[in-house]
Amino acid sequence: MVAGQGIGGFAVALxxxxxxxxxxxxxxxxxxxxxxVGDFCSCGDKTGTVENIDVRxxxxxxxxxxxxxxxxxxxx
Numbered sequence: 001m002v003a004g005q006g007i008g009g010f011a012v013a014l015x016x017x018x019x020x021x022x023x024x025x026x027x028x029x030x031x032x033x034x035x036x037v038g039d040f041c042s043c044g045d046k047t048g049t050v051e052n053i054d055v056r057x058x059x060x061x062x063x064x065x066x067x068x069x070x071x072x073x074x075x076x
Contacts, residue, residue, distance in 0.1 A: 022056065022071075023055065023056070026054075026055045026056045026057075027055055029053075029058075030053060030054075030055050033053075035050050035053070035058070036050065036053075037050050037051065037052065037053060038050060041060070043060070043068075043070055046060065046062060046068050047062065047063060048060040048061050048062040048063060048068060049061050051067070056071060057069045057070060057071050058070045
């Protein structure tokens with residue numbers, strides 16, 4: 001029973017790891033503010049003006065007026 005709980009706890013820790021990494025990375029970007037609302041920026045082949053910055057996404061209004069949502073992912 002104790003071994004089963006240990007394995008279960010390990011499985012939960014592995015399952016929650018990506019979510020915690022994304023939230024940590026997003027909050028670091030949110031606090032550091034490398035870009036701010038109103039900045040003109042590009043991400044890959046997309047360019048536009050930053051409209052909103054959340055903990056998990058940044059929304060950019062492209063030149064053709066479409067809204068682009070960029071999600072933060074933690075990469076090792």
